[in-house]
Amino acid sequence: MGKFIWLCRIRSLLFVLFFLSVVDSFLSLSSSSLNPPPLCLPEDTSALIQFNNTLFIDESANDLCAYPKTKSWNESTNCCTWEGVTCNKVTGKVISLDLSCSMLAGSLSPNTSLFRLQGLKRLDLSFNNFSGSIPSGFSQLVSLTYLDLSGCSFSGLVPSDISLLSKLISLNLSTNDLKFDRQSFDMLTRNLTKLENLVLELVNMSDFVPTSFMNLPSSLKHLGLRFCNLKGKFPTEIFQFRYLEYVDLSFNSLTGYLPSSNWSSHLKYIDLNDNQFRGSIPASIGNLTKTTFLDLSNNEFQGQLPSSLFSLKQLTDLVLSDNSLEGFLPTHVRGFQDLKVLCLSNNLLTGVIPSWPFTLPSLEKLDLSGNRLSGPINQIQKPNSVQKVDLGYNEIHGEIPSSFFDLVNLTELDLSSNNFKGVINSVMFSKLENLLTLDLSSNSFSGVIKLDVLSKLKKLGELNLSNNTLLSWSSDSGSNTTFQELDTLYFSSCNVRQFPNFLRSAKKLRILDLSNNSIQGSIFKWESEERFELKLREESTLATIQLARN
Ligand SMILES: *[C@@H]1O[C@H](CO)[C@@H](O)[C@H](O)[C@H]1NC(C)=O
Ligand SMILES: *[C@@H]1O[C@H](CO)[C@@H](O)[C@H](O)[C@H]1NC(C)=O
């Protein structure tokens, strides 16, 4: 009975939904026939045609995004229907021109008819090929809120009158060969009071004093300053701008500190890679509840790794490599369900490696190398996603957990310079068919590696097993599989006794280091004529023997 009533309700609900959708499509049909596209104003049409005529389509442009929108522009049709053109529905004025990735080439002169399109609110010319400088005259486009000239091959100075576009919300001048002069930028920070997005990647700002960023309006959400030649102290206050969501200062020479409190609560993306920021990472970083990307690598941060970092459950990337951070990794973390990249390499971290990094369900890259981490490592529990594991240069002992040998997507495994031990053999690695590099050097592994078995790892390019004094390889078994990509093989300071004739067919081998072993017997003739380095004795380090194969 109850079920029946439910069914009836569902049916009537479905009927109502159906009725609504019919009404809706009827309404939208009639509204589009009542409101055809507005008619383009004659002055806008002529401005667009003149602009079009000063440019040409560079058929050789073969960027992935290239599509020649202007090719279909037709003088005898309404310009409001042209690709990339949008008009105001009431006045018919052209309000948006989006010619990004349109294979356009030519130059923009200060008298370009583009500047007559005074109703323009959005202008996107990104990824075309305009030689020469950005003309001055943009300030005539008084209504402009969005300007994207990124990737346009512009060169020279950014014209100062861009700083007068007081309604601008988004400005993107990235990836050109531009230089911003300090006065124009100061004017920009004061006049563009509505600015939310400022992206100047690769713009040369070498003579800037970064304090000028302080004058940017507090409405700022997105600040992209990657590769801008910036130096000097970056104002800490920017990280506290109330609406800031995205800040990329990577690859500059900025100094400065992170705020000890009052971070913008909207911050999602922080990239300070390759600068000279100092001081500690404050505990308040744990307040960044929205941050998904955090890269503070290659800076001069020191002090304790704050445990609050590990409460940022929503992170996808946590990169703190190449600083001087001390302390332990927490024994437990909760969350980190989406963490893909965890790089804490080259710091001063100590203590036992906890098990949680090996249980992260989305992990792709784990780099804890170059610390003083100890203890054995745990089995990987959610193995499928992992591609790179680097635990080199630590004090880890124990054996390689067996689950590592099931990581079918693994491309790089580096366990070098630790205290690993245990018998290894080539069959263990046979499932790792995506492996590109394998470095187990400077440990205490023992056993016999059958190179012909290992050679079934078709993509393997670099193999380093040096300095495992109990490790040897076996003689050829007569199999005819060969290393296809092997470029480098280090097997020095091991327990190798015979020359591996099998390697004769490793066609791409460039470096073979067998020094400090006790090899006896003769070396076969090489098949190929390529030159490569062969090192058989320690003393040959000084003058690496160059042998022609053959
Ligand atoms: C615009 O330029 C393209 C090529 O550069 C040309 O094919 C097209 O006919 C032009 N359209 C108008 C309306 O000028
Ligand atoms: C331009 O549009 C007119 C009218 O629709 C049409 O007759 C003509 O063939 C078009 N020209 C081109 C080059 O597509």
Ligand SMILES: *[C@@H]1O[C@H](CO)[C@@H](O)[C@H](O)[C@H]1NC(C)=O
């Ligand atoms: C714009 O200036 C160029 C020289 O910079 C000139 O050749 C061209 O005729 C001018 N065009 C217009 C429409 O004034």
Ligand SMILES: *[C@@H]1O[C@H](CO)[C@@H](O)[C@H](O)[C@H]1NC(C)=O
């Ligand atoms: C831009 O055009 C110039 C020739 O005008 C050409 O040398 C250059 O390769 C082009 N650049 C791109 C990115 O297509």
Ligand SMILES: *[C@@H]1O[C@H](CO)[C@@H](O)[C@H](O)[C@H]1NC(C)=O
């Ligand atoms: C330029 O920056 C704006 C604002 O952040 C962004 O929306 C746009 O996608 C960027 N343009 C390109 C080509 O990436």
Ligand SMILES: *[C@@H]1O[C@H](CO)[C@@H](O)[C@H](O)[C@H]1NC(C)=O
């Ligand atoms: C822009 O800023 C400069 C310097 O701060 C000022 O002199 C000028 O009046 C401002 N212009 C506008 C249009 O706001």
Ligand SMILES: *[C@@H]1O[C@H](CO)[C@@H](O)[C@H](O)[C@H]1NC(C)=O
């Ligand atoms: C940036 O500008 C400065 C000063 O004009 C110049 O010395 C430097 O070479 C420029 N850097 C680049 C990468 O163009």
Ligand SMILES: *[C@@H]1O[C@H](CO)[C@@H](O)[C@H](O)[C@H]1NC(C)=O
């Ligand atoms: C943090 O914000 C609060 C409230 O807005 C303010 O009272 C305090 O002075 C700020 N502290 C710092 C260090 O900026």
Ligand SMILES: *[C@@H]1O[C@H](CO)[C@@H](O)[C@H](O)[C@H]1NC(C)=O
């Ligand atoms: C941020 O975190 C710190 C330390 O975890 C805390 O003392 C502070 O009250 C938090 N709030 C703000 C607004 O900084």
Ligand SMILES: *[C@@H]1O[C@H](CO)[C@@H](O)[C@H](O)[C@H]1NC(C)=O
């Ligand atoms: C390996 O990675 C691919 C995508 O790169 C993914 O589709 C696949 O599920 C992974 N393989 C395994 C066994 O996880």
Ligand SMILES: *[C@@H]1O[C@H](CO)[C@@H](O)[C@H](O)[C@H]1NC(C)=O
């Ligand atoms: C060889 O490995 C041992 C530890 O197993 C290490 O102490 C030594 O420095 C390594 N030698 C070289 C040359 O890397």
Ligand SMILES: *[C@@H]1O[C@H](CO)[C@@H](O)[C@H](O)[C@H]1NC(C)=O
């Ligand atoms: C050598 O390769 C051939 C074909 O590629 C195959 O039929 C044969 O079984 C292989 N021999 C050995 C010993 O693996």
